[in-house]
Amino acid sequence: MTRTITIRRPDDWHLHLRDGAMMQAVLPETARTFGRAIVMPNLVPPVVTGAQAAAYRDRIMAALPDGMTFQPLMTLYLTEDTDPADVAQAHADGIATSVKLYPAGATTNSASGVRDFDKVRPVLEKMAEIGMPLCMHGEVTTSDVDIFDREAVFIETVLDPIRRATPGLRVVMEHTTTSHAADYVRANDQDLGATITTHHLIINRNHILVGGIKPHYYCLPVAKREEHRQALVAAATSGDARFFLGTDSAPHPDHLKEHACGCAGCFTATNTMPLLAHVFEEAGALDQLEAFASLNGPAFYRLPANDDTITLTKSDTATAFPAKIDCEAGPVTVFDPGFPVYWS
Numbered sequence: 001m002t003r004t005i006t007i008r009r010p011d012d013w014h015l016h017l018r019d020g021a022m023m024q025a026v027l028p029e030t031a032r033t034f035g036r037a038i039v040m041p042n043l044v045p046p047v048v049t050g051a052q053a054a055a056y057r058d059r060i061m062a063a064l065p066d067g068m069t070f071q072p073l074m075t076l077y078l079t080e081d082t083d084p085a086d087v088a089q090a091h092a093d094g095i096a097t098s099v100k101l102y103p104a105g106a107t108t109n110s111a112s113g114v115r116d117f118d119k120v121r122p123v124l125e126k127m128a129e130i131g132m133p134l135c136m137h138g139e140v141t142t143s144d145v146d147i148f149d150r151e152a153v154f155i156e157t158v159l160d161p162i163r164r165a166t167p168g169l170r171v172v173m174e175h176t177t178t179s180h181a182a183d184y185v186r187a188n189d190q191d192l193g194a195t196i197t198t199h200h201l202i203i204n205r206n207h208i209l210v211g212g213i214k215p216h217y218y219c220l221p222v223a224k225r226e227e228h229r230q231a232l233v234a235a236a237t238s239g240d241a242r243f244f245l246g247t248d249s250a251p252h253p254d255h256l257k258e259h260a261c262g263c264a265g266c267f268t269a270t271n272t273m274p275l276l277a278h279v280f281e282e283a284g285a286l287d288q289l290e291a292f293a294s295l296n297g298p299a300f301y302r303l304p305a306n307d308d309t310i311t312l313t314k315s316d317t318a319t320a321f322p323a324k325i326d327c328e329a330g331p332v333t334v335f336d337p338g339f340p341v342y343w344s
Contacts, residue, residue: 003314005286009306010273010293012037014135014174014195014246016265017060017072019043021328024063026251029269029325031070035306038135038246039072041100046077046112050090057095073097073301075135079112080119084126091132097301098133098172099123103141103158113137117158121165128168133301135172138181139221148205151221152180159184163192172300175200175248177221179231185242193300195246196236196292199266201279202337204229215257216333219250220264236292237285244297247272253330268335271321275335277312277343312343319344 015030015037017023030037039060041047047056053074060072076087078101090096101120102113114120127134138159139150155173163171173181173194185194199219204226208217217223235243249272250265257263268275273293280289298305318340324331 004311005277005289006309006311007290008294009033009035009308009310010245011035011297011306012247012249012269012272013172013244013297013301014038014040014197014248015269016040016042016248016250018251019056019059022251022253022332023060025325025327026249026267026269026332027060027063027070028065028068030249031064031068033269033273033310034070035308036071036073036303038098039074041075041077042102046079047075048077048079048082048112050076050086050093050095053090054095075100077102077112078114078120078123078134080114080116082120082123084123087123087132088126088130091130096132098135099127100135100137102137103139103154117162124162124166124169128166128170131168131170131302133170133172135174137221138173138176147222148224151176151178155180155184163188170300172246174246175221176232176235177224178228182231182235182243185235186240189242193242193244193296194235195248195297196232196243197246197248197266198268198272198275199223199248199335200229201233201236202229202275207338215259215262216335217266218257218262218264219248219266222264233279233283237280237283237288239285239288239291241291241296241299243292244300245272245276245293246297251325251327251332253327254324254333255330257333266335267325267332270325270334271319271341273310273312274319274321274341274343275337277314278337278339278341281314281343314343316342318342 104113249269
């Protein structure tokens with residue numbers, strides 16, 4: 001029996017496209033499905049200024065295959081030297097949609113991130129003044145905090161103090177992984193949203209560690225206990241407009257994932273929407289998929305929802321997704337949920 005649902009074309013509010021040959025390989029996987037995406041700025045060197053963001057946007061559009069429509073929404077990498085005037089001008093010119101805060105050392109290519117949050121206060125105050133969203137990688141990086149506790153500690157010691165000190169600052173808690181984050185969002189309905197990834201709706205930390213280390217499930221923030229995965233599913237499927245899709249799809253060639261010190265990231269651009277249809281159907285909330293993937297994000301970013309649509313089809317035969325995407329630097333493994341998916 002075949003079943004179909006049609007929804008507004010979704011957007012991805014947290015995406016890594018990389019640059020050069022890697023970008024050319026993975027960009028079509030996103031543009032095939034998503035209308036827009038918040039593009040992460042953690043290149044080497046990072047995208048710090050409005051001019052750099054404009055140049056990166058031009059490279060993305062030049063790499064877009066003929067016949068595909070896609071709008072990259074650019075972000076600026078926040079450093080302790082970021083110029084508030086440059087941020088405001090890039091936003092006014094339509095070059096930068098948001099600013100990304102990485103605590104220094106939190107994830108891939110985050111060495112240029114923030115160590116002293118007082119030093120970026122002028123930028124945050126300017127952003128609150130002009131209504132520009134701040135996307136936050138929500139983990140502390142101090143060595144005395146366990147990796148599984150870093151999101152909860154960040155909320156208490158960094159995020160909440162920043163929000164209290166900067167009224168009007170619009171914040172996106174990116175790739176939330178815990179019930180603590182979901183509860184914090186629900187308790188703060190002013191100027192706060194949160195993205196949830198595809199893979200954090202599917203895997204818990206057992207998937208990474210039980211029966212041998214699975215490097216293609218290793219991501220940052222790292223997947224947590226099953227109770228936290230269930231809390232994320234409940235948040236995503238609730239219809240609460242503060243939660244929306246940000247895949248954090250992060251391509252790395254296999255030889256850097258399957259490595260003594262492997263890179264963090266799951267590549268989900270290829271099969272996110274079929275996987276989400278499976279998760280939402282399992283939760284009895286397929287009617288909430290459009291809100292999570294297509295409506296809540298644009299509403300938070302004060303943008304219109306996409307006019308075009310996509311149709312998802314469920315059949316009796318499991319969908320065969322490609323195992324890998326070819327790239328000049330080596331193959332990139334597509335996220336495998338570990339169970340058959342019947343949506344395409």
